[in-house]
Amino acid sequence: MSYVEQNLITDEHVVYRARPHWASLGGFLTATLLFAIAGLASVAVAILMWDDRRTDGAVPLGLVLLAAAVVVFGIGKVVRATSEFAVTNKRVIAKTGLLHKHTAEMFLAKIESVGVDQGLTARVLGYGTITIRGTGGSLEPFIKISDPLEFRRHVQEQIAAIEERRLVAR
Secondary structure, eight states: OOHHHHTOOTTOOEEEEEOBOGGGGHHHHHHHHHHHHHHHHHHHHHHHTTTOGGGTTHHHHHHHHHHHHHHHHHHHHHHHHTOEEEEESSEEEEEEOSSSOEEEEEEGGGEEEEEEEOOHHHHHHTEEEEEEEEGGGOEEEEEEEESHHHHHHHHHHHHHHHHHHHHHHO
16 A cells, blocks of 8 residues: 555545656666666677686676666666655645655645746656645655646646635635
């Protein structure tokens, strides 16, 4: 069961979920690519110069570098998989991390604005950073979320629904 489901309050339900975009793996992808290239190059050198004694350690080194690529990529996938963002009918909830969890939760009634920051690359690839400003000036940035405009739309719709219920109750 996800963090969001475990922490729903009475009469609360999830309206929209978002995950980090694959671009959030940026540093992990770069490291994976570098390890993989170095590992493949090491193995290729060993194969091309098979009869040369100076390349004896190239294959084991290459295999270690390829294994490192797999490990780094796996860590990136775990980081991405353990991050979740949700809009409920009462709150916005964000949780990142596996061993070191960071959570941010804000009641919709306390949200003053929802900003979306998307550069050209982010717009083309479909991700962005959402910054939620709460009463009292608190800021909660959610970085590299898939489809941030959709996330913002759901937050705004839920805030509008709360306002409508408030007006009807008067």
